[in-house]
Amino acid sequence: MRALWYFEEVNLFKILCPHKYSEYKAGHEFNSYKKSDYIYFEDDAATKLYLIDEGKVKIGYYTEEGEEVIKAILTKGELFGEKAILGIEKRNEFAQSIDNQTLICPVAKDTMHDLMRDNASVSFKIYKFIGLRMKKLERRLQLLLFKDTKTRLLEFFKDLCEDYGYECPDNGDHVIKHPYSQKDIATLIGTSRQTLNSIMNELKQDNVIEFNRKELRLRKNIA
Amino acid sequence: MRALWYFEEVNLFKILCPHKYSEYKAGHEFNSYKKSDYIYFEDDAATKLYLIDEGKVKIGYYTEEGEEVIKAILTKGELFGEKAILGIEKRNEFAQSIDNQTLICPVAKDTMHDLMRDNASVSFKIYKFIGLRMKKLERRLQLLLFKDTKTRLLEFFKDLCEDYGYECPDNGDHVIKHPYSQKDIATLIGTSRQTLNSIMNELKQDNVIEFNRKELRLRKNIA
DNA sequence: GCCTAAGTGTCAGCTAGCTGACATTTTAAA
DNA sequence: TTTAAAATGTCAGCTAGCTGACACTTAGGC
Numbered sequence: 001m002r003a004l005w006y007f008e009e010v011n012l013f014k015i016l017c018p019h020k021y022s023e024y025k026a027g028h029e030f031n032s033y034k035k036s037d038y039i040y041f042e043d044d045a046a047t048k049l050y051l052i053d054e055g056k057v058k059i060g061y062y063t064e065e066g067e068e069v070i071k072a073i074l075t076k077g078e079l080f081g082e083k084a085i086l087g088i089e090k091r092n093e094f095a096q097s098i099d100n101q102t103l104i105c106p107v108a109k110d111t112m113h114d115l116m117r118d119n120a121s122v123s124f125k126i127y128k129f130i131g132l133r134m135k136k137l138e139r140r141l142q143l144l145l146f147k148d149t150k151t152r153l154l155e156f157f158k159d160l161c162e163d164y165g166y167e168c169p170d171n172g173d174h175v176i177k178h179p180y181s182q183k184d185i186a187t188l189i190g191t192s193r194q195t196l197n198s199i200m201n202e203l204k205q206d207n208v209i210e211f212n213r214k215e216l217r218l219r220k221n222i223a
Numbered sequence: 224m225r226a227l228w229y230f231e232e233v234n235l236f237k238i239l240c241p242h243k244y245s246e247y248k249a250g251h252e253f254n255s256y257k258k259s260d261y262i263y264f265e266d267d268a269a270t271k272l273y274l275i276d277e278g279k280v281k282i283g284y285y286t287e288e289g290e291e292v293i294k295a296i297l298t299k300g301e302l303f304g305e306k307a308i309l310g311i312e313k314r315n316e317f318a319q320s321i322d323n324q325t326l327i328c329p330v331a332k333d334t335m336h337d338l339m340r341d342n343a344s345v346s347f348k349i350y351k352f353i354g355l356r357m358k359k360l361e362r363r364l365q366l367l368l369f370k371d372t373k374t375r376l377l378e379f380f381k382d383l384c385e386d387y388g389y390e391c392p393d394n395g396d397h398v399i400k401h402p403y404s405q406k407d408i409a410t411l412i413g414t415s416r417q418t419l420n421s422i423m424n425e426l427k428q429d430n431v432i433e434f435n436r437k438e439l440r441l442r443k444n445i446a
Numbered sequence: 447g448c449c450t451a452a453g454t455g456t457c458a459g460c461t462a463g464c465t466g467a468c469a470t471t472t473t474a475a476a
Numbered sequence: 477t478t479t480a481a482a483a484t485g486t487c488a489g490c491t492a493g494c495t496g497a498c499a500c501t502t503a504g505g506c
Contacts, residue, residue: 063369086354087347092361117340124310130353131309137360138315144367145413146286149463181483190368195463197485213472213483372493404453418493420455436453436502 031104033097039081039104044091046084048106052076055102056179061093070184073098082130084109085116098179144190150199152189157209157218165218172220173210254327256320262304262327267314269307271329275299278325279402284316293407296321305353307332308339321402367413373422375412380432380441388441395443396433 030053033039039050042061050057052074059080060070071093074080080095107115116123136159143152157176165174180188186196203209210217253276256262262273265284273280275297282303283293294316297303303318330338339346359382366375380399388397403411409419426432433440 087351128310
């Protein structure tokens with residue numbers, strides 16, 4: 001998916017950050033967050049969207065039982081809070097910095113609407129971004145409806161690979177340095193931590209993947 | 224959800240159909256479909272979105288095994304194929320008329336983009352519509368991830384109620400005349416037909432719902 | 447009006463994946 | 477450096493929900 005953007009020589013951040021547009025530049029600032037700082041909370045008013053210039057941001061929410069559920073971890077160049085431009089007034093998730101040096105460029109939804117109206121290229125990019133989000137959501141839903149845990153996990157790894165992966169020059173493995181714990185992955189693909197762990201070790205056994213706490217490798221033939 | 228539109232005295236169809244806009248009116252026509260006619264197929268180019276003026280439309284796709292999977296059944300006033308405006312070029316589902324007198328107003332995605340640029344109210348409505356779609360998708364995903372089949376079914380019924388329900392004047396039950404078979408519902412909520420059937424009969428037993436092939440009733444206290 | 451296909455109801459196995467319980471390893475805060 | 481908390485690994489039950497099989501009912505095309 002991301003490959004598409006590169007193909008079109010587009011980077012969301014470059015295109016969208018209002019610093020690029022002189023008329024919006026004045027008074028526009030980057031925000032800086034330390035580890036564990038919240039960018040917004042559940043139920044906050046959704047007035048802005050955000051671009052990550054540096055660092056990592058965790059998106060998630062809490063269940064009725066107070067348990068944290070992770071929705072995604074985003075990094076440099078990625079955009080979040082975009083539902084603000086879709087007329088959704090309240091956050092139903094929180095956004096939290098998980099790096100000590102997170103730099104974020106906020107864009108008011110009205111500014112964004114103006115940008116989109118005035119600039120067909122911007123609006124096209126945003127449409128496309130939202131279309132992609134939707135497509136991914138639908139795909140996840142279908143996996144959950146029809147595929148077993150192992151398949152879902154493999155699909156998740158392929159997605160991770162597109163976002164974080166690079167090819168190991170030595171042997172063609174795909175190396176993925178990602179920020180997700182096994183618990184995170186388990187909730188993302190809809191299984192228990194224990195089941196996830198045993199499947200991962202089974203896949204390691206079968207030489208399909210290799211992993212430790214820092215990185216994940218998909219063996220050459222796969223993905 | 225739908226209540227929101229009414230509250231704002233907005234009807235998607237009224238707002239969006241290009242017949243309302245003189246400059247787009249010329250040459251614009253309604254299409255008529257008989258039962259089982261396809262409006263579009265999987266893999267067709269996605270160049271238009273559609274508004275239903277009359278009749279019912281089934282949205283779905285086929286699995287690798289050739290089995291039909293239903294995504295939704297839409298009726299008068301509802302919009303589909305909207306992913307065309309989000310820069311998605313190919314349909315990944317089909318749309319098929321299931322009434323003998325289905326009338327549909329097609330809108331080219333470029334026309335829609337023009338409309339949206341020229342008219343803030345239209346673009347706002349479309350944004351909101353897409354935001355709602357996304358919210359619903361996310362909610363479905365969460366139900367699937369964390370709730371058991373019975374809960375998912377009850378939630379599905381509540382949604383149905385918002386779309387098709389009206390209050391029975393006699394006893395306050397919510398009466399829902401919907402077009403879904405048990406098989407459809409089962410795949411929509413991610414369970415087997417058999418399990419669904421037994422849960423429905425259990426709920427009937429417990430006097431939570433009442434149903435036959437034509438309609439569904441949610442007893443007063445519920446939903 | 448008949449007949450076939452689709453929809454509905456029910457049951458007896460079976461199994462993927464959950465739960466709880468515990469050990470070990472790693473991380474990061476004090 | 478110490479130590480508590482988080483992350484990972486493993487296992488033995490257990491159960492929600494799946495599968496296949498079959499009977500019955502209804503709808504709609506001919």
